[in-house]
Amino acid sequence: MLKIGIIGTGGIAAAHIDGYRRFADECEIVALCDVAPGRAAALRAQPGLTSARAYERVEDMLAAENLDLVSIATPPSTHAELTIAALRAGVDVLVEKPMAPSLEECDAMIAAATENDRILSVVAQNRFRDDMATLKEVLDSGLIGPVSHAQVSSAWWRGTAYYDLWWRGTWESEGGGCTLNHAIHHLDLTLWLLGAPRAVTAVLTNAAHENSEVEDLSVAVLQYDRALAEVTSSVVHHGEEQAIVVHGRHARVSQPWKVVADAAEPNGFPVPGGDPGRVAKIEALAASHRALEHVGHPGQIGDMLGAVRERRRPAVDGTDGRRAIELVTAIYQAGIERRTVDLPVSADDPYYRAGTLVERAPHFFEKTTAVADLPGAITVGSSSAIDD
Structure with missing residues (x-):
């Protein structure tokens, strides 16, 4: 049974959690981490997550848990740092799109995977x-x-x-x-x-x-x-x-x-x-x-679980994310x-x-508001829309 951690418990984390639940006979989500106080702990109330441990610091989660794979579902500017930390801790990584804001960071992530003999995959669920x-x-x-x-x-x-x-x-x-x-x-x-x-x-x-x-x-x-x-x-x-x-x-x-x-x-x-x-x-x-058999995030998660077990290249690896x-x-x-x-x-x-x-880059306008969270669910308008 592969042990899974989720880093970042905002909106897109739900797609990862749902994906892992489709493979309940292969893996178990054992840890949730979010820097926002109480957010990871609140998510534990969902069915299937009550036994997961909640953390507010990634370092604490990586030190305390014997994880096989983490999903990183945080803002793009944090992807490189969190991915490299997990890879260096001996954990395989599935990181949300976009891989990172710069090619320099992408190359550092790929290098960390190679140096630590770990598997790195970037979400491309479509x-x-x-x-x-x-x-x-x-x-x-x-x-x-x-x-x-x-x-x-x-x-x-x-x-x-x-x-x-x-x-x-x-x-x-x-x-x-x-x-x-x-x-x-x-x-x-x-x-x-x-x-x-x-x-x-x-x-x-x-x-x-x-x-x-x-x-x-x-x-x-x-x-x-x-x-x-x-x-x-x-x-x-x-x-x-x-x-x-x-x-x-x-x-x-x-x-x-x-x-x-x-x-x-x-x-x-x-x-x-x-x-x-x-x-x-x-x-x-x-x-x-x-x-x-499985589409979207579950399809990619199923492939990644197979890659972790078999120690093979996933269908979408770090090089694909970098491209x-x-x-x-x-x-x-x-x-x-x-x-x-x-x-x-x-x-x-x-x-x-x-x-x-x-x-x-030009500042087309200056950002005028910065709130900690927004109410409501993520919605996609058209039936033809690519999954966000």
Whole structure:
């Protein structure tokens, strides 16, 4: 029975707790930790957690417990420090997205995992969704032909009070705005589906949140060898209607699911009705997808538990988490410096280092409110929305 600790007991911790509960025959949550006085102890009242011990200091939890795995579900600026502490204590780590605000911190986390022979995984739960797995299977099949254009819409909506929470809305404590903390899901999926681009250009703004210094909207263009991908990162889009649309030479596929395949007349104009044979092949491949046993956080947690037991690489490791941060870094650098940024980002680039965004990023507005907690539940507006 693997012994699990949860570090950070705010809203997203519930997804981790639910995930571990799905595997009650494999693991047990034995420790909860949160720096907010009484918060971890209050969570123990939930079913299945009454025997867990509560801590307010990570050092105390790591010293007192013989843990196999911890989930880190704290604000982004704390991820590196907490992850490294757990790895050095001999504990495997599943850390929430985003991995860390800087590539420097990501590399320190990966190094700590290697040096201590521990497993590090970064949450990318949307890879564990049937719709996204189906899209990847179709793209990998080659049926749509070489990719020419992708449109990725990470469309969220948040009211101004969202940024009143103490750690949100500043470059120092949140690490960035919607590009880092919301679109990280879609950026990870873009890398998973299409691979890494060779260059990035972007623009950033704050269109609707005057109590936040970070961006609430960015638009990036990713350049591949011949293809382009547009990525919109937003918390200003009403309805949260998200989509990933991929156009290949022979067909277009997307989630929400749609398949279109055009064919050319001798003069190059579209044939009425397109290419129904190719559409049928793509639809048949999609229909053959074998449903995942567990989806979202439970899917990734199940994989991570297997990795811990078998001492193997998890489906999403620290290198995967770092790739997403590298893309975010390039988007921020391109938007702030108003230029195209080539990838990869090298270690001698100022934007590789922790603190550069704090020094160089614009304050679109000054943060005006900082409350300890916000009332109410986390809600996602659209049925097509990527899990937060």
